[in-house]
Amino acid sequence: MLELPIVRCPSCKGETEMDKRVITAQSNQNIIFTCLFCGYIERNIETSKG
């Protein structure tokens, strides 16, 4: 099993695995992160992938 990258919410500093619960990938390759803890939404977040 590969470990999922961890993303940290810039608002509440909560750390979450980058999975389908928190990441929405759009057709234009934008990625939207929604924090599970505070509901903060960040577009075009940077990932450790690539």
Ligand SMILES: [Zn+2]
């Ligand atoms: Zn948050």
